[in-house]
Amino acid sequence: xxxxxxxxxxxxxxxxxxxxxxxxxxxxxxxxxxxxxxxxxxxxxxxxxxxxxxxxxxxxxxxxxxxxxxxxxxxxxxxxxxxxxxxxxxxxxxxxxxxxxx
Numbered sequence: 001x002x003x004x005x006x007x008x009x010x011x012x013x014x015x016x017x018x019x020x021x022x023x024x025x026x027x028x029x030x031x032x033x034x035x036x037x038x039x040x041x042x043x044x045x046x047x048x049x050x051x052x053x054x055x056x057x058x059x060x061x062x063x064x065x066x067x068x069x070x071x072x073x074x075x076x077x078x079x080x081x082x083x084x085x086x087x088x089x090x091x092x093x094x095x096x097x098x099x100x101x102x
Contacts, residue, residue, distance in 0.1 A: 004099070007062075007072075009059040010093060011086070012092040026044050032061075032077055035083070040064055043056065043059070055094065
């Protein structure tokens with residue numbers, strides 16, 4: 001039986017990244033929710049806690065199953081956002097994926 005998968009990514013932006021660039025990154029990431037099949041839910045936003053070890057943005061994507069996550073990573077819409085919007089301002093990122101237990 002396929003289990004739902006949760007994909008979490010934390011982003012640290014390069015010094016000098018503007019608020020407009022961060023807002024554009026958030027909007028581009030949110031746009032993936034309707035552009036890629038297999039996404040159940042997608043949320044993204046700026047961090048507000050001092051416990052994030054310098055990471056500034058969080059992304060959480062729920063997929064119907066692991067196969068949907070595997071299709072998301074090379075999907076042209078995802079690649080465009082990563083290559084054109086995220087990579088130019090990303091200093092670091094951290095990703096974690098897990099299957100949801102019933």
